[in-house]
Each structure stands twice: as structure tokens, then as C-alpha cells.
Amino acid sequence: MLNKKGPAAAQTGGGQTLAQKEDAKTFYRTVFSLVLPMALQNLINVAVTSADVVMLGWVGETALSASSLAGQVQFIMTLFFFGLTSGAAVLTAQYWGKKDTRTIEKVLGITLRFSLSIALLFTLAVLLFPAPIMHIFTSDQAVINEGVRYLRVVAVSYLMMSVTMVYLNIMRSVERVVISTVVYLVSLLTNIVLNSIFIFGLLGLPAMGIAGAALGTVVARGVELAIVLVYSHRNQVVRFSLRDLFVHDRLLFRDFLRYSIPVTANELMWGLGTSMNAVVIGHLSSSVVAANSVAQVARQLATVVAFGIANAAAIVIGKAIGEDRYEAAKLYSRRFIKLTLIAGCAGAAVILLVRPIVISALTLSVEAQGYLSFMMFVMSYFVIGQAVNTTMVVGIFRAGGDTKFGLFLDVSTMWGCSILLGALAAFVFQWSVPVVYVLLMSDEIIKLPFTAVHYRRMSWLRNVTR
16 A cells, blocks of 8 residues: 555654655655656657658658658547546546456446447548548648558558557556556567568568558557457456457446546547647648657657656556545645656756757758757747646546546637637738747646646545445
8 A cells, every 4th residue: 555654653854754754665666666667658659650750751751741640640549549548547547446356347348349439430531531631631732642652551550559559558547557568669669670671672572661651550550459469368457358348337337438528528629639730730831740740759758757657647546546545645646746847847858958969860951950940949848838737637637537627628728729829820820930839839838827726626536436
């Protein structure tokens, strides 16, 4: 148990009891054991994207821009998955505190039922309408043509992702985080090797360019699914069987909808907002798109630890609430906020340090290099706000069953402020690219006072188990 109470309240020199010091040590050991593999997993996921960016950057700006924009389709789809599993994790983390693993298995089955249906819809849409979908993100015909080539191949991976991502996210909520790291590490190595072969035509194969990147991704997703299926069969903590896809539990299903629908809507509004940013940027120029695709990878790299902290917060605080230890949950939330501030500042420093290295390493036009330099500066303060907001909304608030605040926050600050102002600046006032970019990336800073006030009210702290 994290909240240890000693038999005596002996004070130490620092004003803390020995029990409090032991509790802090236990807490940080637990957090470290969760954050390290999850941060590594996030890093691996970013490395997969980075490998595509670097390799396609060597092919040319058109291929790089096309893969970045085509990837928005998968990004939107994974938001459904993340929303579903985040809502499910509200239940599974707290039921884990009660040690009710059978209910967790039922929640897993319900979640997979939804995720498979969504993946099937996205697969059909991409296979039937690839060009119209690409046209949403850009009007550059060369970029559209390359994007169509990518989508027609990568669509095969969507159904596999719907199982792998949901299962691994649910397992994280019951403190089984190492399996995710193993799965994605194997996937990364597979992806890098196959991308090199397929994109550039190594080992006597024809050079496939952007289609090769898509094919490498498909095979890597297949490897992920295979590992997950084997692990699920052998796992003795939470196991999945096909019968759980059709499980009937009216109260649990109602609870799942109650917490998953707001979170899924939240993730969609946030993700669609991020994609809308890509739409605005995509209609500026291919140089801006290429620069932004690199800047976004830098942002992802800089937030791997912060996102690991957010996920750990959801697990640790959710478990404490499930055990009815509310004061411990409050104490842990304060500690997580301090940790994420440190992680956010460290991420900002990393972006500024690697900025000149990244600019010189990629084959970009002089114009794109200029845009990239400015965008990475913007990202250096953006990641601090994102680190704090993510730990608050995704970690602390959702751990206590508060799944509606994040939806309100993203709709108001993104759609009502940053996206609206950025679109007006780009298409109505036709302001410069730097001004447009600052406006589009202003939402995380705007959110900070709202998340701080909501945290202090403590209305997010609730036990949602039955």
C-alpha cells in the first residue's frame, strides 16, 4: 500500500514523521516503476514517427508532407481508441484498487467491441475515398497523390491497432506497463528495418518511397498484435476471451458509457482541433507543412516523460480512490503536479538544445528551415503548458471520475480561441506564418488558469465503483 502509517508519529529533523518519509519513498518508487516504462514506450512511439520523418525527409518534402497529413487519419482514429480506454481506465484503475479483476475483463471486452467497430469504419473510408480524405488536409495535388499511395497500404493496419492499443492501455491501468514497452520496442525495430528496405529498395527490392513506409508500418502492427495475443493467453492477472466481446452487464455498460463518452468526445474535440491546425497549416505551403511535421515530432519527444507522469497519475490516484484513501489521493496529486512541472521544463530545454541539430540534419529548403527554427522555439514553451494540463486533465481529474471538464476545456480554449484566431489570421487577415503559428499553438497556455482553479475545488475526487 502506498499510504503507510507508522505506529508512532516520531518527528525527524525535517519536520516529517518517519512514516511520512517512508510513504514518500514508496510513492516515488512506485511512480518511477510506472513512469520509466511508459516514458520509454512514449519515446518508442515517437521514434516510429521520427523514423518515417527522417527517411521520408531524405526522399523529399512532398513525401514527407504527404505522410504527415495522411497520418492525421490514423491520429483521429487513435483518439477514439484513447478516449475509449481512458474512460474505461476510470473504472479499471478503481476496480483494480478493489482487486475485482473479473469486472476489469468485462470492461476490456466492452471497450474492444467499440474499438473494432470504429477501426472497421476508418478502414472502409480510407480504402474507398483516399483522395477526398487527403483533399481535406491539402490542396497540393502532388501531396494528395502521394498521400493516397500511403493510405491505401496503411489502412490494413487499423484493425490490428484497435486490439493492440486498447488491450495495452487497459493493462497499464492495472499496473502492467512493461508489456507495452516490449511490444512497441519490437515494433520500432521491425519498422525501422523494414522502412529502410522498402522505402529505399535495399536487398534487391524496388524502391517504394512513401508506400514502403506504409508497408513497414503494416508489418510492424502485425507483429504487435501477435505479441499481444500470446501475452493475453498466458497472462494470469487480466485475461481476454472472445466471449467478453459479447458480455451483458447493464450496470457496467451504463457506467462505461457514462465515463467513456465524455472522454472520447474530449479526445475527439482535442484531436480534431489538432487536425484542424494541420488543415490550416496544410493550406499555407508544403514548406510550412514539412517544418511543422518535424516540430511536432520534437514536441512529442519532449513530452514523453510528462505523458508518462500523467498516465501514472491516473493509475496511482485511481487506485487510491478505489481503496477509499482520499487524503492519500490529494497528497499524490500535489506530488504529480510538481513532477510534471519539472518534466515540462526539461522537455523545453531539450527542444532548444536540439533545434540547430535537427535543422542541419534534414534535407529542407531554406524557407522550411526558417519556419522550423521558429516553430521549435514556440514548442519550447508549449510543452510546459501541455505537460501540466495533461497531468491535470488526463491523470488527476479522470482518476477521480471527472471526465467532463476536459471536454469543456478543449472546446472552449481550442475551438473558441486558438483555432478560430489562427484560421482568421491565415485566411481572412492573411498574416505571416509565425503569427498564425503562435495563435494556433496558444491553447495550452490559455488552459492553465482553468485547470488550476478546477484542481483546487477538489470536485474531481470521487469513487465510481459499485
